[in-house]
Amino acid sequence: MITTKQQAVNLSESLQKIQDKIYKNKRVTALFESELDEDSYNFFKEINNIKNIEDLTKKDITQAIQKTLEQIKNTPVITLEVSFEPSVEFTNVLFEKIKVDYKINHFLDFIVNKDEFSGAKIEYKGKIFEDQLVKF
Amino acid sequence: MTQTLPVLLIFLNIVISVFLVVLFINLKRYEKHVSSFYNKEGKKTIEEAKKQAEKIVQNTQIFTDDLKSEIQQTIKQSVQQIKTSVDDFYKTVTDEQNNKLKEALVEISDYYKQSSIALQDEIKKTTIAKQKETEDIINTKMQQTIAEIESYKKDKLSNFDKQVQKFMEKELKSALPGYVDIEDQEKMVLEIVEKAQKQGFFTVWSQQNNKQ
Numbered sequence: 001m002i003t004t005k006q007q008a009v010n011l012s013e014s015l016q017k018i019q020d021k022i023y024k025n026k027r028v029t030a031l032f033e034s035e036l037d038e039d040s041y042n043f044f045k046e047i048n049n050i051k052n053i054e055d056l057t058k059k060d061i062t063q064a065i066q067k068t069l070e071q072i073k074n075t076p077v078i079t080l081e082v083s084f085e086p087s088v089e090f091t092n093v094l095f096e097k098i099k100v101d102y103k104i105n106h107f108l109d110f111i112v113n114k115d116e117f118s119g120a121k122i123e124y125k126g127k128i129f130e131d132q133l134v135k136f
Numbered sequence: 137m138t139q140t141l142p143v144l145l146i147f148l149n150i151v152i153s154v155f156l157v158v159l160f161i162n163l164k165r166y167e168k169h170v171s172s173f174y175n176k177e178g179k180k181t182i183e184e185a186k187k188q189a190e191k192i193v194q195n196t197q198i199f200t201d202d203l204k205s206e207i208q209q210t211i212k213q214s215v216q217q218i219k220t221s222v223d224d225f226y227k228t229v230t231d232e233q234n235n236k237l238k239e240a241l242v243e244i245s246d247y248y249k250q251s252s253i254a255l256q257d258e259i260k261k262t263t264i265a266k267q268k269e270t271e272d273i274i275n276t277k278m279q280q281t282i283a284e285i286e287s288y289k290k291d292k293l294s295n296f297d298k299q300v301q302k303f304m305e306k307e308l309k310s311a312l313p314g315y316v317d318i319e320d321q322e323k324m325v326l327e328i329v330e331k332a333q334k335q336g337f338f339t340v341w342s343q344q345n346n347k348q
Binding site: 078 | 324325329333335337339
């Protein structure tokens with residue numbers, strides 16, 4: 001599952017690499033498998049509703065890459081400033097909650113500030129919401 | 137008229153008879169003369185012919201001797217030439233055979249040399265490939281083992297860290313009333329997010345964004 005801004009940035013960079021190599025490489029599946037991790041690959045297929053990448057032409061794949069890059073670019077980022085290192089489990093729970101319960105398409109971006117905060121500061125589309133600030 | 141005609145006929149008969157006799161006599165005389173001339177000239181001609189024949193026979197004999205000698209010489213030369221040719225041919229064939237034999241020996245020697253080099257190269261390549269394969273297998277196994285050890289170490293350390301963290305948090309909680317552990321902080325973040333949602337923080341900005 002792609003949940004964070006950093007994962008989305010990594011995916012964008014990998015897709016750019018694939019796009020540069022796609023006309024030189026014959027086995028498209030191998031190229032995707034070598035460049036993307038399982039979550040990123042599934043995300044790419046899900047966004048473009050692809051079942052088998054081998055069925056697509058190179059032009060189709062290029063279009064799918066462009067669509068994915070565009071989608072990543074246009075997906076808003078919810079930045080959370082927290083005082084702890086968020087675990088993968090917590091990130092997934094929070095991501096699913098905002099996506100499923102609030103129906104908001106987004107990526108999470110965590111800023112860890114152990115010295116200053118105990119609680120959270122949320123930034124979304126330039127506005128900030130903060131609460132429960134506890135200073136040690 | 138009728139009385140003179142038989143007389144004339146008789147007279148004419150006599151004249152013709154006389155003429156024939158004279159002609160016969162003259163012919164005989166001419167024949168004798170011709171015969172004498174031809175006897176004389178014929179002998180002369182025969183003599184000349186005989187001389188000529190002897191000369192021809194003599195010349196022929198000389199020619200035959202010369203021809204015989206020439207033929208013998210020619211045969212001798214031909215035999216010598218044939219012998220020389222045969223010798224040359226034999227020498228050429230022998231030389232060619234020797235050269236071919238030498239070439240064949242050189243070729244065979246080169247072939248075995250090349251084969252030997254190729255075989256050595258192949259053995260070398262195979263040995264190197266096998267060595268590399270073995271090294272690769274060992275390296276892969278080593279990498280796998282190192283990764284497994286690292287993973288095990290990581291898991292163990294992670295568990296240890298969690299236990300230490302829990303212990304520390306428990307101790308800190310009891311020592312510091314204001315301390316909030318990670319689990320509580322996670323809950324707090326979720327609550328803050330819910331609070332923000334209830335206040336329309338996400339909805340407002342989503343709607344505004346959609347309107348834009």
